[in-house]
Amino acid sequence: MNRKELDAFVAHYELPHGSVEAALELAGARPSRADLAAFAVRLLKLAGVLSLAAGLVFFIAANWEALAVRGRFVLVEVVLVLCVVGALWKPPPVALGRYALLLAFIATGALLALFGQTYQTGADVYELFLTWTLLGVLFALAGQWSVTWAAWVLVLNMALSLYFSWQPQSGWLWFLLRALGSQGSALLLVPMIVNVVLWLASGRLQNGRWAALAPAWLGRFALAWAFAYGTWAGIFAIVGSDPDFTNNSSDAFTLLVLLGLLAAIAVFAARRRRDVFPLALITGCLIVLTTTALGQFLDFDEIGVFFLLSLWLIVSSTVGGRLLMGVVRAWRAAADER
Amino acid sequence: MRRALSLDELIDALVERNLIRRKAPLAEPADDRPWYISVILGAAGWLAGLFALAFVGALFTPETPGGFAFAGLVMLGAGFGLYAAGRSAFFDQLALALSIAGQLALAWAAADSTESAAATAALVTLMQVVLLAAMPNRMAKVLAAFFACIAWALAIRFALWGETLLSDVSREVPLGLALVSWLVIWAPLIAGAEALIAFEARWMAGAGQRLARTALTGLLMALAIATWASEPLGSLVFWSPPRETYVNWLVLWPLLGAATSLFAAVCAYRLQSRALVGFAIAGGLLHVMQFYYLLGTTLVVKSMIMLAVGVALLLAAWGFGRRPARSPGSPQ
Numbered sequence: 001m002n003r004k005e006l007d008a009f010v011a012h013y014e015l016p017h018g019s020v021e022a023a024l025e026l027a028g029a030r031p032s033r034a035d036l037a038a039f040a041v042r043l044l045k046l047a048g049v050l051s052l053a054a055g056l057v058f059f060i061a062a063n064w065e066a067l068a069v070r071g072r073f074v075l076v077e078v079v080l081v082l083c084v085v086g087a088l089w090k091p092p093p094v095a096l097g098r099y100a101l102l103l104a105f106i107a108t109g110a111l112l113a114l115f116g117q118t119y120q121t122g123a124d125v126y127e128l129f130l131t132w133t134l135l136g137v138l139f140a141l142a143g144q145w146s147v148t149w150a151a152w153v154l155v156l157n158m159a160l161s162l163y164f165s166w167q168p169q170s171g172w173l174w175f176l177l178r179a180l181g182s183q184g185s186a187l188l189l190v191p192m193i194v195n196v197v198l199w200l201a202s203g204r205l206q207n208g209r210w211a212a213l214a215p216a217w218l219g220r221f222a223l224a225w226a227f228a229y230g231t232w233a234g235i236f237a238i239v240g241s242d243p244d245f246t247n248n249s250s251d252a253f254t255l256l257v258l259l260g261l262l263a264a265i266a267v268f269a270a271r272r273r274r275d276v277f278p279l280a281l282i283t284g285c286l287i288v289l290t291t292t293a294l295g296q297f298l299d300f301d302e303i304g305v306f307f308l309l310s311l312w313l314i315v316s317s318t319v320g321g322r323l324l325m326g327v328v329r330a331w332r333a334a335a336d337e338r
Numbered sequence: 339m340r341r342a343l344s345l346d347e348l349i350d351a352l353v354e355r356n357l358i359r360r361k362a363p364l365a366e367p368a369d370d371r372p373w374y375i376s377v378i379l380g381a382a383g384w385l386a387g388l389f390a391l392a393f394v395g396a397l398f399t400p401e402t403p404g405g406f407a408f409a410g411l412v413m414l415g416a417g418f419g420l421y422a423a424g425r426s427a428f429f430d431q432l433a434l435a436l437s438i439a440g441q442l443a444l445a446w447a448a449a450d451s452t453e454s455a456a457a458t459a460a461l462v463t464l465m466q467v468v469l470l471a472a473m474p475n476r477m478a479k480v481l482a483a484f485f486a487c488i489a490w491a492l493a494i495r496f497a498l499w500g501e502t503l504l505s506d507v508s509r510e511v512p513l514g515l516a517l518v519s520w521l522v523i524w525a526p527l528i529a530g531a532e533a534l535i536a537f538e539a540r541w542m543a544g545a546g547q548r549l550a551r552t553a554l555t556g557l558l559m560a561l562a563i564a565t566w567a568s569e570p571l572g573s574l575v576f577w578s579p580p581r582e583t584y585v586n587w588l589v590l591w592p593l594l595g596a597a598t599s600l601f602a603a604v605c606a607y608r609l610q611s612r613a614l615v616g617f618a619i620a621g622g623l624l625h626v627m628q629f630y631y632l633l634g635t636t637l638v639v640k641s642m643i644m645l646a647v648g649v650a651l652l653l654a655a656w657g658f659g660r661r662p663a664r665s666p667g668s669p670q
Contacts, residue, residue, distance in 0.1 A: 019358065287382055313435070
């Protein structure tokens with residue numbers, strides 16, 4: 001029982017203070033001292049490792065002249081080697097191995113940045129992140145930890161964001177995507193699909209022996225990125241279009257593919273009946289896109305446009321919220337029956 | 339962690355202990371929304387509020403602070419009335435939009451009449467506290483508590499350090515003063531959150547349950563991200579290199595903010611709210627990013643600080659982990 005349910009329960013039964021204490025205790029609504037201490041230790045360790053990693057990244061970014069180039073490389077490489085040795089000494093899923101590999105993953109990025117900074121390789125920044133993603137996948141695999149995978153997904157999406165926002169005509173991602181041609185908004189569907197695939201993979205893992213590696217939040221994290229790109233693509237397609245899409249058929253194509261993807265995700269989520277989050281993202285995406293379309297194509301003066309946009313947001317979010325809550329309750333009831 | 343009981347199991351257990359008698363079944367709570375649906379509704383309501391304000395501004399063209407205040411009070415009053423009277427999701431969304439538009443209009447009026455950022459933030463704090471107490475809707479109360487904390491932080495910081503970015507505070511700020519001024523802002527809020535959790539069972543049994551619950555949620559959200567949220571532009575100063583060599587220890591504020599994020603995460607865990615734990619951890623990362631960009635000392639010094647903090651945290655984890663819990667299942 002969560003706090004909302006407990007509040008409603010306490011109010012319904014008009015429980016006095018002593019009985020509320022008993023209810024909280026019986027409901028397991030308060031962690032024991034041991035649970036709280038274990039959580040605090042996990043949090044402190046994670047914060048400590050991330051602070052060390054941040055210290056390393058800040059140090060490389062500082063480009064401190066008092067330390068020679070060779071010294072900088074040695075420093076980062078020693079950290080990397082120590083992390084790998086630590087992980088080999090206490091391999092994951094032991095905590096030390098996991099933290100060591102998380103630090104090794106971040107140190108890999110620092111080493112690549114140092115390389116680019118020192119030798120002025122001329123590579124685009126996205127290539128740094130993309131190379132980091134490719135090299136770091138080994139640490140993520142070996143780490144067997146959702147937190148390292150979350151860091152990996154974040155770095156991958158930094159690379160994709162940098163590439164697809166600037167679309168530089170260089171680097172090997174450009175080489176790979178050149179075959180698709182520069183389709184503007186349609187190109188933004190590529191990172192969306194990449195993240196949808198990650199979400200699907202995470203969902204598959206949840207059923208098997210690797211369930212601990214792919215908790216629900218990790219799949220949601222990838223799916224949230226997917227919808228950020230999808231919404232971005234949709235807005236670009238709408239803003240760049242005329243009302244009947246006669247001048248830019250690629251934008252119409254983008255919207256059609258996007259709607260197809262949304263429908264496919266909705267059908268998939270509805271069949272699984274496990275998580276309403278994808279449906280909520282679809283709702284949010286559709287609210288944004290329809291509002292953008294109204295703002296773009298409504299032929300009123302500003303007073304009318306402001307009024308209609310406000311009204312549309314209220315109506316669409318109300319309808320969306322009601323539908324989503326209907327699904328939440330239906331799936332909860334079905335889960336309770338099972 | 340012990341297995342959580344279902345509602346029926348809890349009722350059976352309390353009946354067995356003669357603490358309650360069976361009653362008619364509990365109605366399904368009206369606000370059992372998952373957090374992500376609340377986020378969508380809240381964001382849509384906010385955006386609708388901005389358009390509603392633009393609509394009112396374009397239609398009535400208020401030009402004086404009095405005009406803005408009048409428009410704000412009318413919209414806020416309408417929002418309050420809809421919250422109080424309406425029992426439908428549509429009226430709740432409409433009320434949220436009107437309430438947001440009203441609050442923004444009142445903030446505008448305050449800024450226009452006082453011409454002082456500190457005074458405006460103080461007045462907004464006061465307004466949000468009143469809304470927290472008065473608004474008859476859970477989401478409106480949580481938002482009011484959250485924005486009250488941010489406005490409070492801004493009011494004190496503008497009053498102490500002027501109406502500029504922290505990194506642009508011209509004089510050199512000593513370490514002690516930077517720490518004390520941060521504590522002046524955040525210590526009362528930390529103490530407030532701790533007290534609300536410590537006395538949770540007491541207020542859950544009283545008439546102030548709804549007020550305390552929403553205040554606690556808003557407080558924890560604020561502790562998770564408000565040092566960052568009350569200085570968002572401080573994370574975006576990378577285009578402006580330092581014009582002079584100075585040491586401004588206000589640069590430590592984001593790190594202290596990261597510490598309050600960790601505190602908020604622990605509090606959220608005590609309340610068993612996974613969504614708030616995730617929010618607080620994300621807040622901690624935002625604060626570290628802010629620390630990177632905020633000017634005030636060199637990156638080398640910042641890196642040394644982060645390394646020292648990392649070692650200290652790992653030592654604390656090691657020491658804390660070695661302490662035996664008093665008894666395995668004993669309550670905290």
